[in-house]
Amino acid sequence: MSSHVPSVSRPSSWPSSIVFVGIALVLAALPLAAGAGNYFLGLLISALILAGISLAWALLGNLGGMVSFGHAAFFGVGSYASALLSAKLGLPVLLSVPLAGVIAVGASLLMIPALRLSGPYFALAILAYSQIFRILATELSWLTGGAAGFQAIPQLPTVLGLDLASRSGSYVLLVVVVALCALVYALVRRSLVGTALRAIADSEDATRVVGVNSMLLKAWMLALSAFITGVFGALNAHIIGFLEPDYAFSGVWSVLPIIAAIFGGYRTTFGPIGGAVIIYLFDQVVAKSIIAVGHQILLGFLLAAMILLAPNGLLGLAERFLKGRRDAEA
Amino acid sequence: MIRKSIVSLSLALAMAVGTAAASAEELLIGAHMPLTGSLARSGQTFTEGMQIAVRQFNERSDKYKFKVEVIDDESTPAKAVSAVEKLVNDGAVAVIGGYGSNIIGPASAASNNLGKVYITAGAVSDELTARGLKTFFRINNNAGYQRGVENLVAELKPSAVSIIASTREAPALLAKGLEQSLAEKGVKVTVHSFDPAITDFKPIINKVKLRDKADMIVMSAYENDYVGIIRAAKVLKPDVKLIVGVWSLATPKMYSEFPDLMNNVVGTSFVPFPVEVNDPEGKRFADLYREVYNKDIEYLATLSFVETTILLEAISRAAEAGTLDKGGLPDEMRKTDRQTLLGRVKFDETGDNPFFSLSMGQHRDGKIVLVSPQANANGSIVYPGLPW
Numbered sequence: 001m002s003s004h005v006p007s008v009s010r011p012s013s014w015p016s017s018i019v020f021v022g023i024a025l026v027l028a029a030l031p032l033a034a035g036a037g038n039y040f041l042g043l044l045i046s047a048l049i050l051a052g053i054s055l056a057w058a059l060l061g062n063l064g065g066m067v068s069f070g071h072a073a074f075f076g077v078g079s080y081a082s083a084l085l086s087a088k089l090g091l092p093v094l095l096s097v098p099l100a101g102v103i104a105v106g107a108s109l110l111m112i113p114a115l116r117l118s119g120p121y122f123a124l125a126i127l128a129y130s131q132i133f134r135i136l137a138t139e140l141s142w143l144t145g146g147a148a149g150f151q152a153i154p155q156l157p158t159v160l161g162l163d164l165a166s167r168s169g170s171y172v173l174l175v176v177v178v179a180l181c182a183l184v185y186a187l188v189r190r191s192l193v194g195t196a197l198r199a200i201a202d203s204e205d206a207t208r209v210v211g212v213n214s215m216l217l218k219a220w221m222l223a224l225s226a227f228i229t230g231v232f233g234a235l236n237a238h239i240i241g242f243l244e245p246d247y248a249f250s251g252v253w254s255v256l257p258i259i260a261a262i263f264g265g266y267r268t269t270f271g272p273i274g275g276a277v278i279i280y281l282f283d284q285v286v287a288k289s290i291i292a293v294g295h296q297i298l299l300g301f302l303l304a305a306m307i308l309l310a311p312n313g314l315l316g317l318a319e320r321f322l323k324g325r326r327d328a329e330a
Numbered sequence: 331m332i333r334k335s336i337v338s339l340s341l342a343l344a345m346a347v348g349t350a351a352a353s354a355e356e357l358l359i360g361a362h363m364p365l366t367g368s369l370a371r372s373g374q375t376f377t378e379g380m381q382i383a384v385r386q387f388n389e390r391s392d393k394y395k396f397k398v399e400v401i402d403d404e405s406t407p408a409k410a411v412s413a414v415e416k417l418v419n420d421g422a423v424a425v426i427g428g429y430g431s432n433i434i435g436p437a438s439a440a441s442n443n444l445g446k447v448y449i450t451a452g453a454v455s456d457e458l459t460a461r462g463l464k465t466f467f468r469i470n471n472n473a474g475y476q477r478g479v480e481n482l483v484a485e486l487k488p489s490a491v492s493i494i495a496s497t498r499e500a501p502a503l504l505a506k507g508l509e510q511s512l513a514e515k516g517v518k519v520t521v522h523s524f525d526p527a528i529t530d531f532k533p534i535i536n537k538v539k540l541r542d543k544a545d546m547i548v549m550s551a552y553e554n555d556y557v558g559i560i561r562a563a564k565v566l567k568p569d570v571k572l573i574v575g576v577w578s579l580a581t582p583k584m585y586s587e588f589p590d591l592m593n594n595v596v597g598t599s600f601v602p603f604p605v606e607v608n609d610p611e612g613k614r615f616a617d618l619y620r621e622v623y624n625k626d627i628e629y630l631a632t633l634s635f636v637e638t639t640i641l642l643e644a645i646s647r648a649a650e651a652g653t654l655d656k657g658g659l660p661d662e663m664r665k666t667d668r669q670t671l672l673g674r675v676k677f678d679e680t681g682d683n684p685f686f687s688l689s690m691g692q693h694r695d696g697k698i699v700l701v702s703p704q705a706n707a708n709g710s711i712v713y714p715g716l717p718w
Contacts, residue, residue: 038444039415046408135525138497147502151435151457240407242435244499246526247407284412293365293402 021179024270028175032168041167045239047280048174052181052232054257054264054272059185060225062267063194064218065201067119069254070126071229073133074104076248078230079237080137080144083153086238093154097234104230105223107133115218118204127254134249149244156238170239177235178273181228186269188224197221263306265313274314279303354395357645359384359638360417361426362410362437365402372429372578372630373402376452379627379634380426382619386611387642394646403428403437410437418444424641424659426634431455431499438466447659449641451633454500459680465660467681469637469672472500474686475576476507478598479548482574482690482702483512486713488545490518492538492570494531494559497523501550504576508548520544526555531562539568549575553584560591564718571714572596580691580698581628592693594715596701599691600632600671602708603698611639612671636670 031044053071060066082100085091091099114125137144144150156164156173163169188194199207200214208214233253237243257276264275279299287295310317361380363373377400384396399417403410410433414425418441425441427434427450434453441448442463454472483491491512495505505521512519520542522534538544547570549559556575563573572594578584579597605626607613615635619627627635644662648654653662667676674685690702692711699709 037415037419039412039419042408042412042415046412049408138525145457147497147499148455148457149432149435149499151455151461236408240411240436241439242407242432244432246498247432252406284409288402295402296366 024179024273028179031171038167041171043281043284044277045167045170045174046284047277048171048178049232049236049239050256050260050280051273051276052174052178052235053229053253054260054266054276055178055181055185055269056225056228056232057257058261058266058272059188059228060221061261062201063188063197064221065118065204066115066218066222067123068126068225069123069258070128070130071225071257072249072251072253073126073130074108074226074229075233075236075253076130076133076137076245077107078104078233079243079248080150081230082234083150083237083243084143086154087150087152093157093238094159097231097238100234101227101231104226104233107230108222108226111222112219115215115222130249130254134245137245137249144243144245147245149242149247151242153237153241153243155241156235165239170235174235177231181231182269182273184224184228188221189269193217193220259303261313263303263313265315265317267312268315271313271315278314354391354393355649356395356397357649358397358399358420358422359424359426359641359645360414360420360422361398361400361428362403362413362417362433363400363428364405364430364433365400367405369405369429372452375628375630376429376634378619378623379631380638382615382622382631383635383638383642385622386614386618387639391646394649396642396645398426403433405430405433407433407436410434411440413437414440414444414446414448418446422446423645423654424449426450426638426641428452431458434458438463441465445657447641447644447663449637449663451630451637454503456503459682463681465681467663467677467683469640469675469683470633470686471682472503472507473684474688475504475598476511478688478690478702479508479574479576480511480515482596483517483546484515485702485704486546486572486711488517488571490520490542490544491546491548492542492544493519493521493548493550494534494538495521495523495550496526496552496555498526498552501552501576505550508550518544524555529554529558531555531559532566535559535562535566535568538563538570539566543569545571547573549573549579551575553578556584556595557588557591560588560595560717564591567718570716573716574690578629580693582626582696582698583628585693585696585698589696591717593695593717594692594712595717596690596692596711598629598688599698599700600629600689601627602691602700606708607671609669609671615671632671636672636675640666640668640670640675 053075057068057071060068078100081103082096085096085099086093111129114122117125138147164173196207196212197217204214260276260279261272263279265271283299287298363377364370365373384398388395399420401413403413410428414437417425424447427437427448429452431453434450435458438448442465447465449467451469493505493508495501509519509521538547549556556579560573575597577598580599582603585592601607605616607616616627644659644666648659648662664677673687675683676685678684689700689706691698692701700707701711
């Protein structure tokens with residue numbers, strides 16, 4: 001019974017994390033080693049972009065207890081910022097991408113007053129906030145191209161002989177960026193700040209009583225989450241090569257990462273990444289081959305089953321399985 | 331002896347027919363369409379027109395037979411790009427595009443990178459043809475829709491026009507073009523842009539009624555918006571003489587679903603309803619479409635039929651010339667110059683069809699009468715003419 005109640009998990013030990021990272025890197029290298037075609041690499045690229053946003057969303061929820069329905073705002077701001085910086089100001093793409101993350105952080109600062117809210121009130125405030133940016137992108141047509149969209153987006157460059165605009169190049173770049181973001185997330189979790197933030201997620205009042213500046217810590221997490229989401233928005237813009245407000249600020253960028261993170265286990269570092277890759281590939285490869293039109297219904301069944309059987313997500317299920325085996329051996 | 335000869339002759343004939351059928355080269359074309367989500371109806375109709383074009387072409391071609399593989403792009407750019415890559419991987423010699431410039435842009439760029447011809451009838455953004463892609467072609471464009479409305483305005487000569495435009499890409503582009511061109515012709519134009527999320531149009535109609543004092547309302551929007559705008563106008567009854575829209579308005583389906591709102595409303599159209607098609611190709615298309623889908627041809631199906639037919643003809647020509655595998659298809663596409671159900675189709679250097687133009691049809695008690703331009707009209711316009 002108790003295993004069905006989500007609980008704050010302690011960060012796992014370094015050796016087990018290293019094993020996890022090793023397995024993840026081997027899995028990441030497999031498609032290239034197996035000579036996967038453009039189609040499969042394209043699917044993995046989309047899945048990794050989703051994984052990046054899922055990670056950023058889980059970071060905010062896990063460290064600080066903030067449930068966001070508005071990550072589309074940071075994704076869209078990052079997309080447009082990098083596209084405009086590189087196309088209109090001529091900045092190198094590899095510089096405009098992190099700058100886009102910084103601009104997404106700037107956009108997140110406007111949300112600081114909402115940090116006083118909690119639970120559904122914060123979620124609603126950030127949802128409304130994302131709509132403001134979509135309307136701004138539509139109305140500022142002299143800058144963004146408005147509803148007609150923006151197409152002249154420079155592609156990713158070639159670095160050390162690796163064409164990052166190619167499918168294999170984009171895939172390698174995204175694996176590296178997702179891994180870096182996961183590392184930052186893991187380091188924050190393990191720090192004292194991370195401990196305080198997880199305590200805030202459990203009881204904000206109690207942590208304030210012991211002298212923790214919860215507002216400041218939550219603001220830092222919001223900024224970090226916005227930065228990561230903005231960077232993935234920027235990378236997506238350069239890979240897809242087209243932006244329009246309805247696409248860049250689509251609710252899909254808010255909802256799908258939540259589904260992926262919960263599926264994988266949002267209280268873990270690798271859960272959101274694994275969840276994003278698995279649900280995207282399951283939907284596009286398995287479900288689509290079974291039901292060409294309306295395949296999303298299979299994904300719905302899978303998610304419902306997952307939430308019922310393993311509310312702590314895929315990694316939670318794996319942990320339960322391993323613990324069961326250890327107990328049996330003991 | 332005679333019996334033996336007949337049997338031998340029959341066998342020889344059967345073998346000859348069998349050999350011809352067996353020697354027909356089978357080619358695959360790919361398509362990505364929005365088959366789920368809010369644009370599913372458009373994607374489905376596009377697919378129907380495409381399937382009929384393939385079937386009709388295969389009926390008359392002995393040498394080349396076509397198969398079509400359709401993938402649902404879910405109106406998502408990344409999935410459309412993946413669909414193109416999968417289709418080409420599966421052996422498609424060319425790709426037919428879906429719906430919306432945000433989808434067509436990245437998908438056609440992916441197709442160009444893979445060296446495959448990409449044709450669409452579902453995106454009007456001018457930026458698409460400005461990219462200089464050698465393999466990109468489209469049969470319709472914003473200018474064609476604009477010309478249709480401009481011709482009507484020139485014939486009716488209203489002194490003031492109110493344009494109610496969605497901020498979505500295609501409607502916004504059309505509204506911008508119309509605002510400029512009608513103002514140049516001395517018509518007083520007021521544009522009211524609205525967010526696609528809006529469903530109550532009474533505040534806008536109030537502005538049209540009290541401030542604009544327009545003779546004509548032009549709606550640059552989509553089906554649900556048309557219904558909301560006309561419903562609000564029916565309540566507030568502004569002193570206008572005509573309500574005009576563009577795509578997907580002058581269709582039998584709109585009248586059958588909203589008979590109280592559609593009478594006398596004008597929209598872009600190719601053919602009147604009941605369908606009157608005179609040329610043999612169009613007649614066969616209409617008959618086959620009715621036989622297979624038990625309904626009359628409509629706007630999107632016609633667009634899709636024409637683009638697919640043109641593509642199949644160009645592929646056959648390239649295959650015949652032995653250039654299909656050597657990148658010769660774009661050149662064959664550029665050699666296209668023929669009359670179609672949409673009028674003349676010929677591609678310029680950018681892949682656009684500068685001859686695209688539309689007629690305007692008016693809902694009349696369940697029928698659609700072509701009323702503009704005069705050269706294509708099969709009846710006179712009711713003007714003033716309103717749904718109330």
